[in-house]
Amino acid sequence: MVPTRVSTREAVLAAVRLFTAEGFDSTTMDGIAEATGVSRRSLFRRFGSKEDLLFAEHDELFETVVRYMEASPERPMATVVAAARLVFQGYVRDPEITVPRYRLVRAHPRLRDREVAMTARYQAAFSRYLSQHAGGDRPSLEVEVVAAAVIAAHNHVLRGWLRGPEDGRVWERFDGAMARVAGLAAPLLDGDDVPEAGPERVLVAVYPRGIATSDLLRRVSDAVARDD
Amino acid sequence: MVPTRVSTREAVLAAVRLFTAEGFDSTTMDGIAEATGVSRRSLFRRFGSKEDLLFAEHDELFETVVRYMEASPERPMATVVAAARLVFQGYVRDPEITVPRYRLVRAHPRLRDREVAMTARYQAAFSRYLSQHAGGDRPSLEVEVVAAAVIAAHNHVLRGWLRGPEDGRVWERFDGAMARVAGLAAPLLDGDDVPEAGPERVLVAVYPRGIATSDLLRRVSDAVARDD
DNA sequence: CTTACCCTGGCACTGAATGCCACAACCAGG
C-alpha cells in the first residue's frame, strides 16, 4: 500500500481557497496541482473532476452514512434520522470547508447542481433503506415522501446554519425539525396498505359545487384516514 | 425577429437519437451540428452545453410552469398540485423524447445529476410560491417539506410511467398520489384553504372496508369527473 | 434606403478530461 501524497481534506481545502480567491472558472487544475504539490494527472485520477474535488470529503461522508445504515437493522425511521444527523454533523464540524463552499455554490449554478445531486444521493439511500426494511421491492410512495421530507428538513436547518454559522442553537433546531418530520412520517410508514377483508363502509361527503377535484380527494383522504 | 433554423424540439429529438445510437460521451457536438443542420457554434449559443441540450424543452416547460403559478394567486396548494400536473403532462405527452432520455439518464450519472437539478428547480419554485402566499420572507420548514413531498410524489409516479409508458392508469395514479400528499400538507400549511361559499353537492360512495386508499380516491375521482 | 437588431457561422484558443506508458514505493514469499 502506497500512502497518498496528500489527504483528501488537504486537497479540498486548497481547492476551496483557490476557488474563493480566483473564482471557480478561473482556477485551473494546473493551479491546484501546484498548490497541493500533487500532479494534475493524479488530481484527476483521485477526484474525477474539478467539481468533484470540491465535494470529495462529502463523498467520503456519504460512504460512511450508507455503511452506518446498513449496520442498523432496527427502528428504520430512527436510523434515518440519525443518518441525517451524521450528515448534518459533517457540515457543522468542518465550517472551514463547508461555509466558503456554500458561498461558491450559491454563486455558481453548476456547483449548485452538483450539491443538489449530493443531497439526492442521500435521499435515494434513505428511500432504499426504508424500503428494504418495509419489505418492499421498490420504494413506495410513502417511503419516498418520507425520505424527501427528511432531506428537506435537513437542508432547511442546514441552510440557516450556513448563512450564520455562529448560531448556537443549531442542534436544537435540527432536532426540532426532525421531530416534526418524524411525527409526519409515523402514520405514513405504519398503516395504509393492509387491505383486510370485511364489511362495506359508506362514505358521505358534502362539498361545494365547483370544488377542485384535488381538494375533494384530499378531503376524502382525510376522512378515510380519520375513520381508519 | 429572425426565425430560428430548427425548433428546440427537433434539436432535442436529434440529440436523443444520436445519444441513444452512439452513446452520450461518444457523440460530439460536431455530430449533432451535422445531424440538425445547425452549426456547432449556434448549438452552444442556444443550448449552453451538451447536457443542457438534452433537457432544453424541459427548461421551456419550467418557464411555463413558473408563469402559471405567478398567474394563480389563490388556493396555493391546489395551484402547486396543478403545476406538478403540468410538469407530469410535459413528460407523458412527449414519450418520444422523455422515455429514451430516461434510459440515458439511468445509465449516465452525470445526466442523472442534471435531471435531479431540474426537479430541484421545481421544488425551489414551489417553495418560493408557497412561501410568498403564506406571507413569509423565507420558506418555512413546513413549506419546504410540502414542496419536497409534492416533488417526491410526482417523481414516484413518473418513474413508474417511464418504466412502462403503456400504463393506462397513469393519471389516476398521479391524482391519487397528489391527493395523498395534499392530505399531508393541509395540516402543515396554515390559512391556505378557506372553503368558499356556493351550492353544495353530496357524494355517496359504497366501498369495501379495507380498500386501498389510492383505489378509493381513484373511484371518487372518476365519479366526480363523470358528474361534472 | 438606411439604421439598428439579432440570429447565424467560421475561427482560434483555453482548459477539462482521458488513455498510455514509465517509474517508484511497498509487500508478499523464495
Add this chain to the structure above:
DNA sequence: CCTGGTTGTGGCATTCAGTGCCAGGGTAAG
C-alpha cells in the same frame, strides 16, 4: 537479498466541450 505483483504517481499526447471575437445576412422600423 531479489523477484514478481500491486498500487499510487508523473509526464505526454490527444480529444473535445465551451467561449470570445468578428463578419455576414436577413428582418423590422424609421
